[in-house]
Amino acid sequence: EVQLVESGGGLVQPGGSLRLSCAxxxxxxxGNYMSWVRQAPGKGLEWVSLIYSGGNTDYADSVKxxxxxxxxxxxxxxxxxxxxxxxxxxxxxxxxxxxxxxGSCYLGLDIWGQGTMVTVSS
Amino acid sequence: xxxxxxxxxxxxxxxxxxxxxxxxxxxxxSIYLNWYQQKPGKAPNLLIYAASSLHSGxxxxxxxxxxxxxxxxxxxxxxxxxFATYYCQQSYSIPWTFGQGTKVDIK
Numbered sequence: 001e002v003q004l005v006e007s008g009g010g011l012v013q014p015g016g017s018l019r020l021s022c023a024x025x026x027x028x029x030x031g032n033y034m035s036w037v038r039q040a041p042g043k044g045l046e047w048v049s050l051i052y053s054g055g056n057t058d059y060a061d062s063v064k065x066x067x068x069x070x071x072x073x074x075x076x077x078x079x080x081x082x083x084x085x086x087x088x089x090x091x092x093x094x095x096x097x098x099x100x101x102x103g104s105c106y107l108g109l110d111i112w113g114q115g116t117m118v119t120v121s122s
Numbered sequence: 123x124x125x126x127x128x129x130x131x132x133x134x135x136x137x138x139x140x141x142x143x144x145x146x147x148x149x150x151x152s153i154y155l156n157w158y159q160q161k162p163g164k165a166p167n168l169l170i171y172a173a174s175s176l177h178s179g180x181x182x183x184x185x186x187x188x189x190x191x192x193x194x195x196x197x198x199x200x201x202x203x204x205f206a207t208y209y210c211q212q213s214y215s216i217p218w219t220f221g222q223g224t225k226v227d228i229k
Contacts, residue, residue, distance in 0.1 A: 044222050044223045045223075047219065096165075099177075101171070106213045107172050108168050108213055109158075114165060
């Protein structure tokens with residue numbers, strides 16, 4: 001079965017760090033582009049970060065320099081290292097697989113994890 | 123950054139109604155426009171990619187159209203399981219951006 005399972009969320013104080021993990025099954029993270037998307041309580045979706053199949057990365061301005069996306073091909077996992085956390089980073093974090101069809105990519109996100117909650121508060 | 127504006131923000135409809143949601147981009151995004159459905163407490167589901175292509179397993183009552191800056195999601199006959207929030211998203215350029223969402227609830 002193709003699925004993603006996130007872990008690592010929790011309560012952290014402002015300025016602290018947290019590392020989210022996303023375990024993939026049924027496909028390889030190295031063969032796809034992968035993304036993190038977050039959703040603050042009661043709010044809409046916000047794109048956070050992307051890692052391309054070649055390993056390059058991109059970030060939203062709101063997290064650039066604080067968050068790092070990475071992948072472990074041997075473990076088939078995606079990670080998001082979050083440093084210098086702020087209260088406005090409080091959200092459910094989803095990992096998701098990028099969709100490709102007919103040789104074209106960047107066609108949205110077709111497989112999503114269940115999400116993991118990150119709360120930044122003192 | 124490309125701004126995505128959905129309208130309406132919410133709507134009330136009855137089972138069997140035809141529902142149309144629009145999404146406007148602040149600049150041309152060709153056909154790099156995707157639609158998602160999200161139910162409370164759940165992850166989003168991809169409905170439509172590349173503006174008008176139906177994702178695998180999505181009922182044919184869902185359809186998408188448009189190109190450039192103006193896009194539409196249509197549900198031809200609303201079903202009970204379609205009451206949810208719908209988001210558009212552009213994948214034309216980084217940073218990817220989402221519309222603010224359209225909540226469809228029961229009239």
